[in-house]
Structures are given as structure tokens and as C-alpha cells.
Amino acid sequence: MEDLEDLYENAPCGYLSLAADGVIVKANRTLAGWLGTQSVELLGKRFYELLNVPGKIFYETHFAPLLRMQGYFNEVALDLMGPDGRRLPVLANAAERRTSDGGVQFTRITLFQAADRRRYERELVDAKNAADRARKELEELNRTLEERVATGIAERLQLEKGLHAEKEVARLREQFVAILGHDLRNPLASIAGGLNILSRETQSDKAKRVLTMMSQSTERMSSLIRDMLDLARCRAGQGIAIDPKPTKLRAILEQVVQELQAAHPGRDIQSSLQIANEVRCDGGRVAQLVSNLLGNALTHGAPDRPIKIVAVPGVNEIVITVANEGEPISEHVKDRLFEPFFRATSSAEKQGLGLGLFISGEIARSHGGTIDVKSDRKETRFAFTMPASDQGASLTM
Template structure:
């Protein structure tokens, strides 16, 4: 037969009975064991004293009032504190025993350990908080993704508009090249031909001077148009067009030196042209490159010092150097020398579009070579390397 005393004392839950004023009058061995004490040590204490600080506040504001109003409550979470200060999470069910006149005789409380349940509840709360964070992060990610998509679409539209604009610029560039090639060069050729015819007829001294000046201006305009055509082709990605053929490069360079010496009779141009073999190149373009470099050296070098042109064949390449003495080229200038429309000086006597070195650089590239510049306090030298 079931032993009721043993069932009470060793029940799988804690039992505690309180007097009307909340003093513990009976407690089972199970609850005392949970708290690490003996049952008799709990008798005479107030149940209120077994609670931690938050539990005491809850007891005064919810626990006791709820009992007074309805006489019972179920599954209220409390934290008991044992003599050693260890906290014991429990779930409490309570019911009052009242007299016929409604007065409280005693209160019975049943306690169940709730550590696992509290842990589970905390895990649920943590999981809910994590889910909320993930939801917010997902919303932020979606918003960021939408913003990036919008930005990508805007950038794509901008790129497409830029591509259309670039195509339009390319079309206008081609028209510009056509204008230079036809509408300007052809009338200029007619003017040049007319000047040649007039120069063969008897003229007064004044008329001959005027014709010479007009011929020089025509030649200068023709040179500027050639430079602009070359620039337009380079901008269009075509590069400088060349027609390589076996060339007596020494003779080409001698002609360039002779022309520049004739144009500058008061200057000392010294040349050493040690090229005995024919070189496969575009002789006209190489002559244009060297003429640009030599003209540049005469324009910017010390007027009382010689300008040198040295050409030699080395292992698998031709080296052509044009050097002058005078002030060195500043570094900030040297970094931009081969850019179009860049001019070292703006003085009136050194006119030009600033395309000479740019075109020379592109001619070197078209021959598979390169154009370098070295400048110090002693001299400035432009070196053209061309593979053979």
C-alpha cells in the first residue's frame, strides 16, 4: 500500500505550505534537498525570504495580489536562493485554503525545477532574436541589392550613352579627317601649283619676295595639315601609317641634315652617320621624325653651341641620336613631351601646334621602335631605337 508520508517527502516536486502571513509551516524533503538544506531549517521562515531580489519584487506586485484575487495561480516562474547563494529556477503552482468566511487558512505551493525549461525558453528567445536579426539583415541586404541593381542599371545606361557619344565623336573625327584630306589639301595644292607657275615667269624683286613668302607659308600650312591628319589617325586608333621598303637610311639622314643646315645657315650642325646597310623602313617617315627632332634641338638648344646627329647600326637595331647643349628639360616638362599639343614654350618665334614630338613618338612606335629622351645640365638627347 502507498506510503503517503513518503510520497509527500520524496515527491518528484517540491511542496511547501504557508500560513496566512506567508510563514513556512511545512516543506518536503525534496525541496529542502534542492536548496541544499534540511526541512526543519526552512520552517518558520517566510517564503518571501527564499526569493532573489527580482523574485521578491514579483512576489509583492504579482504573486501575493494574484492569490488574494483568485485564490490560485499556475506556472509562475520564480528563482529561489539556497543558503549557499545558489539560484534554483522553478515553476510554481499555488492554491489557497480558505475558511467558510473567506479568510485564508494556509497556502499550498507546488514547485517544479525549471532549469532545463528556462534554458529552452532562453534558447527560444535567442533563436527568435537571431531570426529577427537575420530578417533585418536580409531586409538590409535586399535593400542594398536593390540599390546596387539600380546603380548598376544607371551605370549601364551611362556607359551606353557614353558609347553612343563616343561613336558620334568617332564619326565626327572621320568627317574631320575627310575635310582635312580633301577640302583643305586640294585647294592648298592648287595654290602651291599656281605659285610654282608664277615663280617661273619674270617678276620684279618685290614680287619674287612675295612669292617666296607665300610658298613658305603654303609649305608650312601643308605641314600643319599633315600633322593634324596624323593626329586624327592616331586618335582613331589607326596609328601612323608607314610603307616600309629597303632604304638607304644614310642618304635620307644626310638630306635632312642638309635641309636644316640650309634653313639655319648660322648654326653648327655636326653629323656622324655610320650606317652602311640598307634598312627596311619608311624613309619619308624616318626623315620626318629626325627632322622634327633636329628642328626641336635647333629651336631650344644653345644658339652658340653645335647640334649633333649621330646614327649607327648596333646589334639588331639602328640608333639615331639628336643632341643639343643648353638648359636641361625640367622633369615636369619631360613627363609630357610626347603628348599632343604640348609645347615647352609659348614664345612667338617658336611656333607650332605642339605635335612634332607626339608624331615622332608615334612614327617610332609604327616602326616597332621607341623614342627616348635624356636631359641633364650638359646636354639634351633624343634617342630613336629601331629594330632591324
């Protein structure tokens, strides 16, 4: 037969009985053991004395009023405090026994340990908080992603607008090239032809001087237009157009030397042209390159010292060097020599647009070659090297 006393004392839950005034009149050993005390030590105490401070406040504001109002409550979370300060999380169920006239006879309270449940609830709260943080982070990520997408679209539209503007600029550049190539060069050719006709007729000394000056100006204008056309092609990404074919390069270089010697009768231009065989290249463009290098040497070299041009064949290459004596080129100037419109001096005596060396560098590149510069107090030397084979000389068509 079941021992009811043992069942009460050693039940898997805690039991308390309170008198009408709330004083504990009975407590089982299970509850006393949880609190680390004896059942007799609990007798005579009030229930709220077993609670921690928040529990006492809750007891006065919720627990007792709810119990008086409806006579019971279920699963109220409380924290009991043992004599040694140990905290015991519990779930409390309470019920009053009342008289026929409604007076309270006693109150029975059943207590269940809730440490695991509290831990689980905290974990749920932590998980919910983590989920809330993750949701907020996701919302923030989505917001920033939308902003980045909007920014990217705006940048893409701006880029497309810029590309459209660049295409328009390119179209205008092509029109500009066409104007230079046709609307200016054709009338200039007519002027040059007219001057040539007039020069054959008998003229006074003054008229001859004027015709010579006009012919030189016409030639200079033609050179400037040619340089601007070349620059426009390079800016458009087309590079310098060349037409490589077998060429008697020595004869072409001799002609360039003779023309510049005639234009500068007081200067000493010494040449050593050792190219006997034909070379596959664009003779006109190479002549333009060498003329620019010689003109640069005549402009910046010491006027009382010779200009030297040497052309020699190498191993599958041709090397043409132009050297002059005079002040060396400074390093900061040397780094910019082949930039368009750059001039090493701002003197008004130096003519041209500052495109000569830039165009020379582009001509060299079109031939698959290079131009190297060395300058010290002894001399300044420009060396043009290009491949002598058919493959190297026809890289740019």
C-alpha cells in the same frame, strides 16, 4: 505497503501547506533540502518570505489575487531564496481547500525545480534574439544590396551614356580628319600649284619676295595640316600609318640635311651617314622624323656651334643621332618632350604647334623603334633606333 509519510517527505517535488492566513504549517524534507535548511525552520513563516524581491511583488500583485479568485494556479515561475542566499528557480502549482461557505481552510503548494527549464528558456530567448539580429542583418544586407544594385545600374547607364557620347566624339573626330584631309589640303594644293606657275614668269623683285613668302606660308600650312592629321589618327588609336619597303635611306637623309641647310644658310650642319645598304622602312616618315629632330636642334641649339647628324648600322638595327650644343634640357622638361602640344619654351619666336617630337616618337614606335634623349652641359643628343630586319621594320602597316 507504501509509506505515505515517507512518500510526502521524500517526494521528488517540494510540498508546502499554508494555513488560511498564509503561514506555512507543513513542509517536506525535499523542499527543505533544496533550500539548505530543515523543515522545522520553514514552519511559521509566510510563503512570500521565501521569495526574492521580484517574486514578492509578483506574489502580491498576481499570485495571491489569482489564487483567491479561482482557487488554484498552475506552473507559475518563481524564485525561492534559501537562508544562505541561494536562489532556487521553481514552477509552482497551488490549490485551496475551502469550506462550504467559501472560506479558505488551507492551501497546498507543489514546487518543481526549474533551473534546467529556465536555462533552456534563456537559450531559446537568446536564440530568438540571435535570429532577430540575423534577420535584421539580412534585411539590412538586402537593403544595401538593393541600393548597390541600383547604384550599379545607374553607373552602368551613365557609362553607356558616356560611351555613346565618346562614340559621337569619335565620329566628329573622323569628320574633322576628313575635313583636314580633303577640304583643306586640296585647295592648299591648288594655291601651291598657282604659286609655282607664277614663279616661272617674269616678276618684279617685290613680287618675287611676296611669292617666296607665300610659298613658305603654304608649305608651313601643309606641314601643320599634316601634323594635325597625324595627331588625330594617334588620338583615334590608329597610330602613325607607315608603308615599309626597301629604301635608300642614306639618300633620303642627305636630302633632309640639304633642305634644312638651305633653309638655315648660316648654320653648320655636319653629317656622317654610313648606311650603304637599303633599309626596309617608310622613307617619307623617317625623313619627317629626322627633319623634326634637326629642326628641334636648330631651334634650341647654340647658334654658333655645329649640329651633328650621324647614321650608322648596328647589330640588326639602324641608329640615327642628332646632337647639338647649348643649354641642357631640364629633367621636368625632358619628361614631357614627347607629349602633344608641349613646348620647352613659350617664346613667340618658336613656331609650330608643339607636335614635332610627339609625331617623331609615334613614327619611331610605328617602326618598332625608340627615341632616347640625353642632355648635359656638353650636348643634347636624340637617338632614334629602329630594327633593320624586315620583321622589325613592318610592325605597323
